[in-house]
Amino acid sequence: MSATAGPGGIAVAVLGAGLGSRFGGDKLAAPLRGRPLAHHLLAALDGFDWPQKLLVCRGTPGWADAYARAGFTLVRLEDARRGMLGSLHAAAARAGGDGRILVCLADMPLVKPAHLRRLLDLARDWPGAIASRAPGYRGPPSILPLPALRALPPEGEGGGRALLGDARFVDGPAAMFADVDRPEDLAGL
Numbered sequence: 001m002s003a004t005a006g007p008g009g010i011a012v013a014v015l016g017a018g019l020g021s022r023f024g025g026d027k028l029a030a031p032l033r034g035r036p037l038a039h040h041l042l043a044a045l046d047g048f049d050w051p052q053k054l055l056v057c058r059g060t061p062g063w064a065d066a067y068a069r070a071g072f073t074l075v076r077l078e079d080a081r082r083g084m085l086g087s088l089h090a091a092a093a094r095a096g097g098d099g100r101i102l103v104c105l106a107d108m109p110l111v112k113p114a115h116l117r118r119l120l121d122l123a124r125d126w127p128g129a130i131a132s133r134a135p136g137y138r139g140p141p142s143i144l145p146l147p148a149l150r151a152l153p154p155e156g157e158g159g160g161r162a163l164l165g166d167a168r169f170v171d172g173p174a175a176m177f178a179d180v181d182r183p184e185d186l187a188g189l
Contacts, residue, residue: 009099010123010143011052012045013091014038014067015084016106017077019058022181028106029063030186036063037180040109042070047113048120054094055106056087085152088160092149101149103160104141107180109189111141118170119143129160129167134174138164 016038020027028038045053053072057064064074077090088103095101102119104111115132122130123143131142139161148163180186 009051009097010102010120011054011095011099012048012050012102012104013054013056013075013095014041014045014072014104014106015087015091015140016055016057016061016064017087017090018083018107023183023186026061026063027180027186029061030180030183032109032186032189036066037109037186038063038106039066041104041106041111042066044111044113044116045104046070048116050102052096054091054101056090057106084160085154088144088149088152089154092146095146098145098147100143100145102141102143105179108140108177109180110176110178112172112176115170115172115176116141122168122170126168129163131164131167131169132177133169133171134177137174137177138167138169139177142167 016028030037032040054075055064055067055072056075056077058078068074075090075094077087079086119130119141129144131138144160144163149160
């Protein structure tokens with residue numbers, strides 16, 4: 001696939017610093033269809049010309065090597081107890097400029113490049129937050145304004161959901177937004 005530019009210089013951040021406590025270990029290293037779970041999202045992000053690529057993770061897990069080879073900067077978040085909000089803050093602090101950033105979750109292996117393209121296409125006409133949506137779901141992959149992301153309080157629940165008040169949405173099938181929290185989630189994929 002040839003590289004296509006993200007509109008407006010939108011950076012990308014992959015969040016992969018969770019504890020994996022419900023999974024019983026490092027779920028992102030768990031095999032899915034012959035490769036680590038986290039590598040499926042990496043494949044979906046390939047082919048876009050991201051001006052900046054960030055991976056928020058704990059330590060330096062082995063599955064992160066593929067991200068480093070793909071040009072991602074590793075942003076280490078050792079205190080995963082802060083949850084997604086801590087990861088968002090870490091990504092926003094490391095991201096350059098005051099533009100926007102596409103936030104993806106490393107444990108969502110079924111996200112498709114076509115869906116990412118639809119988010120980026122909508123970003124050409126809408127300067128605010130853009131999120132994915134399915135019945136019963138609103139969230140990542142999401143494009144969030146960096147100044148608003150940096151202004152989120154340091155503590156709280158819900159990650160970046162507070163930024164979705166005036167968001168535009170790109171619909172997709174609920175199955176695409178399945179994330180892996182438990183071993184049975186992985187088996188169900």
